Amino acid sequence: CHTEYSLLDGAIRIEEMCAKAKDFGMPAVAITDHGNMYGALKFYLEAKKFGLKPIIGCEVYVCHDHTDRTSEQSRRRYHLVLLAQNAVGYHNLVKLVSHGALHGFYTRPRVDKALLRQYSEGIIALSACIAGEVPRLFAQQGMEAAVACAEEYAEIFPGRFYLEVQSNGLKEQDVANEGLIRIAERLHLPLVATNDCHYLNAEDADAHDVLLCIQTQAKVTDEKRLRFGTRELYYKSPAEMEKDFSH
Numbered sequence: 001c002h003t004e005y006s007l008l009d010g011a012i013r014i015e016e017m018c019a020k021a022k023d024f025g026m027p028a029v030a031i032t033d034h035g036n037m038y039g040a041l042k043f044y045l046e047a048k049k050f051g052l053k054p055i056i057g058c059e060v061y062v063c064h065d066h067t068d069r070t071s072e073q074s075r076r077r078y079h080l081v082l083l084a085q086n087a088v089g090y091h092n093l094v095k096l097v098s099h100g101a102l103h104g105f106y107t108r109p110r111v112d113k114a115l116l117r118q119y120s121e122g123i124i125a126l127s128a129c130i131a132g133e134v135p136r137l138f139a140q141q142g143m144e145a146a147v148a149c150a151e152e153y154a155e156i157f158p159g160r161f162y163l164e165v166q167s168n169g170l171k172e173q174d175v176a177n178e179g180l181i182r183i184a185e186r187l188h189l190p191l192v193a194t195n196d197c198h199y200l201n202a203e204d205a206d207a208h209d210v211l212l213c214i215q216t217q218a219k220v221t222d223e224k225r226l227r228f229g230t231r232e233l234y235y236k237s238p239a240e241m242e243k244d245f246s247h
Contacts, residue, residue, distance in 0.1 A: 008215035066104030089122025
């Protein structure tokens with residue numbers, strides 16, 4: 001879930017998200033804003049107010065070396081979803097996000113695998129959307145590269161690394177899901193089904209598209225501009241998720 005604290009990227013207001021989770025009968029709710037934890041305190045208090053278990057997380061940007069700002073690789077980064085499992089994990093997440101902003105910032109706040117190893121205790125990791133390293137490597141370099149990457153993350157987060165499948169109407173996601181399921185079987189890693197939420201309701205897709213235009217300084221009518229290519233990045237109900245992942 002990307003809240004309004006994922007600036008010009010997420011359009012979910014925390015109070016409305018908690019109300020929706022409560023309406024759906026969910027026991028817990030989580031936020032994973034991009035590269036920051038600005039909403040953590042407000043989110044924690046709101047979730048408690050609604051009688052929900054707050055799960056504090058962050059979708060971080062992982063690069064090969066967070067101090068590199070000059071090489072060709074410096075702009076290459078992958079998404080990784082991190083969730084605080086306990087108080088130790090929360091403090092480690094704060095350290096990772098702070099370090100990424102203070103010392104790893106290059107177009108985005110970045111961390112690397114050395115930092116993840118240093119602060120991995122108490123953190124649950126998910127392989128993220130198709131911008132994650134495992135699905136990206138599967139699409140670009142094939143199964144063996146993706147397997148090696150998944151093994152590395154499983155070693156960094158022992159017993160706490162999940163391969164993340166999504167159902168969002170994107171063809172690239174369907175290809176990624178096939179690979180992720182095969183990798184899970186091969187490495188005996190657990191799968192988790194998620195939806196990448198950037199807005200709360202299905203009808204908010206057009207408003208969110210305008211938000212993307214503001215972020216990229218483009219017009220809605222521009223043909224060559226950033227688009228998400230799907231209208232399914234909303235907070236889906238348990239029934240919708242069960243239908244999407246009936247297999």
